[in-house]
Amino acid sequence: MSNDLKEYLLELKAKNLQSEFICEGFAGGMLKYDGVKSGLRRICKRLGVKRITPHEMRHSATDLYYTAGASTEDLRRLLNHSSTQTTKIYIHRTDKRLSEVANNITSLRVELV
DSSP: OEEEEEEEEHHHHHHTTSSSSSOOOTTTOOOOOHHHHHHHHHHHHHTTTOOOOOHHHHHHHHHHHHHOOOHHHHHHHHHSSSSSHHHHHHOOHHHHHHHHHHHHHHHSSOOOO
């Protein structure tokens, strides 16, 4: 987590807000998808980086949680999916992760009797 984001969240916590949302829309309540999408588009353009969508950020966040050890069931609950089959679409099995798993398996010491 970036220091800026950490500071922002700590400021919100200190304000003891009653909302269940970290960020609210102008009229309160949940942010609208189109508003977030257009905001991201403006930020990406200003920074000169490839445009991303909120949905792509959802995939990236899922990958970060999965790499950090979250189970498919953990991710299902986080993403509010009704089925782990849907959640599995979000789990990107990378060569790096598969190599790490293979290294973990080969590092196990199994003695045959």
